[in-house]
Amino acid sequence: MAVISEETIDYVSILAKLELSPEEKEQAGRDMGRLLEYIDKLAELDTGNVEPLSHVLPLENVFREDVVTNGDESSMILDNAPEQRDNMFSVPRTF
Amino acid sequence: MDLLSLTAVELGTAIQQGQTTAREAIEAVLKQIDKTEEILHCYISIDRKKALEEAEGVQRKIEAGELSGPLAGVPAAVKDNLCTEGMLTTCASRMLGNFVPGYSAEAVLNLKRAGAVLVGKTNMDEFAMGSTTETSAFGPTRNPRDPERVPGGSSGGSAAAVAAGECFFALGSDTGGSIRQPAAYCGVVGIKPTYGTVSRYGLVAYGSSLDQVGPLGRTVEDCAVVLEAIATHDRKDSTSLAREDTDFSSALEENVKGMRIGIPRDYFGPGLNGEVKSAVLAAAKRLAAEGAWVEEFDLGLTEYAVPAYYTIASAEASSNLERFDGVKYGYRAEGGGSLHEMYKKTRSQGFGPEVKRRIMLGSFVLSAGYYDAYYRKALRVKAMIRRAFDEAFARYDCILGPVTPDTAPRLGESLADPLKMYLGDIYTIAANLAGLPAISLPCGKNGAGLPIGLQLTGDCFQEKKLIRAAYTYEQAVKKGGQTGDEGI
Numbered sequence: 001m002a003v004i005s006e007e008t009i010d011y012v013s014i015l016a017k018l019e020l021s022p023e024e025k026e027q028a029g030r031d032m033g034r035l036l037e038y039i040d041k042l043a044e045l046d047t048g049n050v051e052p053l054s055h056v057l058p059l060e061n062v063f064r065e066d067v068v069t070n071g072d073e074s075s076m077i078l079d080n081a082p083e084q085r086d087n088m089f090s091v092p093r094t095f
Numbered sequence: 096m097d098l099l100s101l102t103a104v105e106l107g108t109a110i111q112q113g114q115t116t117a118r119e120a121i122e123a124v125l126k127q128i129d130k131t132e133e134i135l136h137c138y139i140s141i142d143r144k145k146a147l148e149e150a151e152g153v154q155r156k157i158e159a160g161e162l163s164g165p166l167a168g169v170p171a172a173v174k175d176n177l178c179t180e181g182m183l184t185t186c187a188s189r190m191l192g193n194f195v196p197g198y199s200a201e202a203v204l205n206l207k208r209a210g211a212v213l214v215g216k217t218n219m220d221e222f223a224m225g226s227t228t229e230t231s232a233f234g235p236t237r238n239p240r241d242p243e244r245v246p247g248g249s250s251g252g253s254a255a256a257v258a259a260g261e262c263f264f265a266l267g268s269d270t271g272g273s274i275r276q277p278a279a280y281c282g283v284v285g286i287k288p289t290y291g292t293v294s295r296y297g298l299v300a301y302g303s304s305l306d307q308v309g310p311l312g313r314t315v316e317d318c319a320v321v322l323e324a325i326a327t328h329d330r331k332d333s334t335s336l337a338r339e340d341t342d343f344s345s346a347l348e349e350n351v352k353g354m355r356i357g358i359p360r361d362y363f364g365p366g367l368n369g370e371v372k373s374a375v376l377a378a379a380k381r382l383a384a385e386g387a388w389v390e391e392f393d394l395g396l397t398e399y400a401v402p403a404y405y406t407i408a409s410a411e412a413s414s415n416l417e418r419f420d421g422v423k424y425g426y427r428a429e430g431g432g433s434l435h436e437m438y439k440k441t442r443s444q445g446f447g448p449e450v451k452r453r454i455m456l457g458s459f460v461l462s463a464g465y466y467d468a469y470y471r472k473a474l475r476v477k478a479m480i481r482r483a484f485d486e487a488f489a490r491y492d493c494i495l496g497p498v499t500p501d502t503a504p505r506l507g508e509s510l511a512d513p514l515k516m517y518l519g520d521i522y523t524i525a526a527n528l529a530g531l532p533a534i535s536l537p538c539g540k541n542g543a544g545l546p547i548g549l550q551l552t553g554d555c556f557q558e559k560k561l562i563r564a565a566y567t568y569e570q571a572v573k574k575g576g577q578t579g580d581e582g583i
Contacts, residue, residue, distance in 0.1 A: 056530030
């Protein structure tokens with residue numbers, strides 16, 4: 001079974017913004033190895049002449065006039081924030 | 096009158112005719128909840144006071160002649176990943192354990208416009224990731240047909256609530272089978288509509304190109320009527336379709352004469368349980384007896400749907416779930432540190448193992464160096480799968496098969512082996528990849544009395560054919576008793 005290296009798991013957890021415990025890392029390496037091995041099944045198919053399909057139905061950009069249709073919802077939105085100050089989201093220092 | 100024995104439409108009719116009231120209906124449901132909810136745990140939250148108030152309000156409107164539809168006054172449940180204004184919406188995650196949205200999902204608003212009374216929010220797999228409702232941060236739901244077994248997932252709470260009489264119908268969401276599979280395990284009906292038919296506004300996103308909201312109910316009629324109520328064009332969802340053929344209840348006729356039904360041979364291979372196989376084939380025979388033209392064919396690519404799906408769904412999930420960072424809503428980890436440390440701690444503590452597993456896989460398949468080999472490859476396979484269905488629908492009106500390879504597993508059996516659990520989605524996933532509508536309905540029971548599901552899949556926009564075939568089958572079973580292996 002393909003085992004994903006610890007370096008790869010560390011790199012992916014940076015992308016995923018997750019902090020994994022040593023046990024979780026080991027489990028993640030095993031799980032991902034097994035899943036990727038299974039996903040590799042897709043390589044059996046020759047897709048050389050097939051365009052990737054993102055959406056099954058034709059999608060067009062939806063445009064509208066830039067007009068406000070809802071009221072001032074800031075307090076309703078901020079009420080769900082873990083921390084707020086002066087009508088703003090409050091976060092820990094960024095440096 | 097035993098209200099709980101009625102279907103949603105029968106109840107709605109009885110309320111319109113003054114034989115009962117919205118208040119009596121919600122009281123009957125709350126009484127049933129008192130009896131069974133402690134064991135089954137279908138709901139994450141129930142707001143009795145609000146439900147009773149809503150019922151009173153709806154009743155006044157009915158009496159004033161302002162509400163006359165078939166769902167007015169009918170108690171409904173909503174999956175906890177659909178936003179409900181002023182009411183907890185957790186996605187069964189610690190991450191959103193305290194989230195009270197300031198607005199409602201469009202599908203929920205449509206139900207309210209139809210006069211349905213919201214009982215509560217149903218349990219589910221965390222962020223809809225799972226097939227058993229066991230990944231819920233608030234504990235599993237049990238299957239009303241056998242409490243030792245799972246109800247399926249991820250809309251397991253919705254399916255179980257319908258089966259247990261803890262509501263008259265429910266909304267679920269279906270990304271890879273999450274309406275149809277629990278419907279099959281719990282012996283109820285569920286519809287995943289054509290992608291874009293029901294607005295996703297206010298549905299907490301998992302795999303945006305695959306997610307669809309749909310109904311779960313006791314009968315085909317109930318599901319058709321609910322789907323008709325929730326299918327509207329919505330400018331707030333850029334993938335919402337402006338369909339003019341959403342009068343789904345008009346398709347409730349017993350007539351499959353000349354309907355061409357294809358049975359994919361690939362669906363009946365070694366992975367399929369024998370009892371499920373014979374019940375599904377008996378259902379095909381019954382439709383043939385009703386005048387449908389049924390034949391076997393080779394669909395192809397079946398074994399590639401699951402790996403393509405888990406690549407695409409995980410990729411979209413890793414992107415969609417980036418928004419949960421402890422800033423705007425939900426959980427924030429304690430313990431100081433910089434902004435970046437707060438993000439990581441919050442996400443690591445807030446998400447459960449299955450969600451983390453999919454975010455990790457999704458981040459990997461989208462990462463530089465692997466994007467083409469995995470993510471774009473999966474999108475190419477998706478195109479091939481879509482083409483295989485196009486060819487099939489050039490010959491058939493609908494495709495008939497099982498919903499699941501087996502009946503409901505016991506609690507605790509599935510989570511140990513994620514890959515095995517994912518393989519259980521083999522028959523449902525292709526409809527999501529190809530954007531197709533599909534319906535799941537009961538077609539009998541196995542020797543142990545567990546429900547077996549029949550799946551009918553149609554081409555895009557062909558819900559009416561599915562509803563007509565499903566309704567014909569359901570009525571034929573009701574009238575004709577058993578023909579073979581269907582022990583309904």
